[in-house]
Amino acid sequence: MEVALLLKIFAWVLVWQFQSSTADLDLYGDPYCLAEDPGPYVMFSSKTPYIFSRGSFSPEALVPEGCEAVQAWHICRHGTRYAGDSDIVQFEAELPRLQKLILEASDAGKGELCPEDLSNLQSWSLGVLNVSWASILAPEGEQELQELAARYKLALPTLLDYSFSNESFKFRHTASQRTKASARAYARGLFGETGDTIYIPEPLDPDPVIKFYDLCSKYIKEVDDNPEATIEAKMFQEGPEIAKVVQEATRRLGINITFGDAETMYDACRYYKAWDPAALSPWCAAFTPENLKVLEYWEDLLYYYEDGYGHAINYESACPPIQDLVQHFRKFVVTGQGPRGIFYFTHSGALNKVMTRLGLYKDSVPLTHDNFDPNRLWRTSHNGMFATNLAFTLSRCEDERGWWVSTLASEKAVQLPGCLSEQGCSWQDFYNFYGQYEACDFDGICENGKKDSPRESGEKFYNWQLIVKRLRELWEDFISIWH
Template sequence: QKTITNFFTQALFSFMVYCTVRRLCQKELTELKTWSPRINTTDQKILTHEGEDEMVDMAERFQLRFSELLPERYSNLTFKFRHTATQRTEASAHYFTTGLFGRYTANHVWYPQALDKDPILRFYKLCDKWRHEVDDNPNSLNELAKFKKTNDAVEMTKRVSRRLGLDEVLPYNDVHSMYIACTFETAWTPRIPSPWCSLFTKEDLEVLEYSEDLKYFWVDGYGYEINYKQACPAIGDMIQHLTNTTLPKAVFYFTHSGTLLKVLSFLNLYNDNKKLTADNFRQNKDRKWRVSKIDVFGTNLAFILYRCGDGDKVLTMHQERPVTLPGCPQGELCPLSRILELYGNSVHSCKFNEMCAYSVPS
C-alpha cells in the first residue's frame, strides 16, 4: 500500500503534469503550484503533534466524566495500559496518560511488553486466512474497482479536471491522491486550509468518501464473515474484564483502525444490513457505515460497568458518545446479563486458530 507521503508526492506530480495556464482562481492555483508536503518519509506512521494534543484532551475529558473511576493518582494495580509495538500507539498511550496523571507520572507508567502481532490488540496479524483471502486478495477490492468506472465516479473526475482547467480528464487514482492530501492536511492542521480541498465540491467528496467506505467495508467490515468473526478474542477479553470483580478498575488499550472496524462489526454496530457495492452508491446516501465518522483519527470505544441495585449494567461509548448495542434497551444502560447473552456464545465458541487456518489451494 502507498504511504501518505507517496500520496502527497503523487498528488503534486499529477497537478504539475496536468495543470495548464487555464484556471478558475489565481490564488488557489498559486497555492497548489507552491505546495509542498508538510511531512517527510521519516515521519510516516508516527503520531503527529495534533494527535498528541488529541490524546491529552481526550484523557482529560474521560477523567472529567468518570472522576471516581479515573483518579489522578496512578497505580499499576488500579490502571492497566497496553499498546502494540508501533510508535503511534506507544505515543498515544504516553500522551493519554499525560492527560490523566501529568507529564512526570506519565513517564513512570508501566506497560507490558509490546507485541507487533498482539492476539488481542492486533488479532488480524495472526489470522492467515484473512490475510490471504481478504487483505492480500485483489478480489476484495472488486467493488471499489468497479465503482471507479461508474458514471458517478467518472463525472466526478471530469468536474475536478474542469475545475483545474485541464484539457484531459485526470485518472481516478490521481484525484483520490489529492483527496487524501486534503483530508490528512485538514486533520493535521485544521486551522490552515489545505489547498487540495479547494478542488472538491460536496458532491465530489461524497463520491470519494463512498470509495473509502467500500474499501473498508470489504476489507475490515461486513463484507466477509472472517473480517469480524476473528474479533472474538478481543470481545472475550472485554467480557472477562467486565465480569472480573478484582482489580484493575480501568483498562486502556491503544490499537489500530483495522482492529476497531472489525470489533465494531462484531458488535453489529453501523450495520446497514446490506452489502455496499459499486452500483448502490445513490441508494446508500444515508448509510450507517461511514468510515469518516466511525473510524476517524483518535477513534475510541469504551465499555463502562455500573454496579446497580438491580444488577450490573454497561454503558457503551463510541467516539465519546453513548451508543446502543443492537439487542440492548434503546437509550438505557445495557444489563451485563444481556451483553453476555448477545456475545457469550460467540466468545465461548471462539476457535480463532481454527477459523484463521489457511490451506494453500492445490
C-alpha cells in the same frame, strides 16, 4: 416544421450540457470556491480528524444516577498520523508538478478555480515533510488522545482520578510508534506529566488481542492477500461516479488529470486537513463537496470489504477483544477485583472489525458499487476516523439494576444488540448476548493449523523479543558498572 424541431432539439442539448457542466454550481455557488465556503465538507473516511466526528457525552451516559463506576474498558485507534512512506514519496513526486501545471493553466485562462483558491494553492509547499515521518503520530494525534482521556477522567472522577499503579491501570499497544505514542498521550490525559513514565508493557508482535487479524490464516488468505475481496471498490473506481469526479476536477483545474492524480490530490487534501484541522487544505479545492462524497464512498467500500460486513471472517475473527472485555467485567462482577481501567491502542482494522462484531452500523442492504447511498450507516468518516474508540463502563447500582454496562463509540452513546436502549443495559442482558465470546475459538474460526499457527508464531517471536531485550538491558547494566 423540421427546422423548428431541429432548433428545439438543439436548445434541449444546450440546456442539458449547461446543467451537466454546472451541476456543482446550483448548491455551492458559481463556481464552487472552497475559500468562500463557511462549512466545507470535511468527511474524509478514515483520515477524518477526530474533532469533526466525535460526540459529546454527559456523565450520565456513562454512569446512570444511583450507580458507581467500578471499571472502564477502552479500545482506541491511534490518533492522526503522518502519511505512509509511499504516500509521502507520491506527494514529493507529483504535487509540485500538479501545482505548476494548474498555475500555468490559470495564467493561460484555463480552469475554474476562484482567485482565493488559486492563491492558497500557489502558497502551498511540501515543507519539511519527508519519509522519515512516515506513519508516525502527528501532534494533532497526540492532542486527540490526551484530550479524550481528560474528558473521561472528568466524567469518571471516582474511577479514574487516581495515581497510576500497575494493579489499577492496564495499558497495551501494538508494535508501532503511532500506537505507543497514542498510549502515552492518553496516559498524560489521565495522569499529567507522569503519564510519560508509567509502566506500559512491551508490545506483542503481532498481538493476539488487539491485532488479532494478523494471526488469522483465513482472513489473510481470503481477504488481506486476495485482490478479489475488494472487487466492489474496484468496480466503483472504474464506474461513472468516479469518472465524473475526474472529469469535473479536470475542468476545475484546467489540466487533464488521471484518476491517479485525483487520488494523490485527495490524499493531500485530507492529510493536510487532518494535520491542522483549523486551517484550509489547499488541495481540497480540486473537488466540489459532491466529488468528496463520491470519494468518501469509494473508501467506505474498501473498508466495508476489508474490515466490515463484506466478508464474514472479518468480524468472526474479532472475538479476542470482546472476550477480553467480557472476562474483565465478569471477574469484577464475581470477585470485585480487577483494574480500574483497561486501555488498548490499536489500528482501524481492529476497531472496524470489533464494531462489526458488535453489530454496529449495519445497513439493511450491503454496500456495493452500484448502490451509492449518502445516508448509509457504514460511514468511516463518522465511525472509523482517526482516534476512533469504544468505551465500555461497568457500574454497580444501588437498586434492582445491580450491575450496569454502558457503551460509547467515539463519545457517542450507541445501542448494542441485546440492550434495550442507548443508555446501556444490565450486566445480565449484556452477558446473555456477548458472553458467548468468552469461549472464543480463534484458531478454529481462522482455520489456523495446530503447528506453527500465526498465533503461536507471534507468541514465540514475542518470547524471543523479551529474551533479547533482557540480554540487552543486562549488557547495558554491565557496561555502566564497568565504567
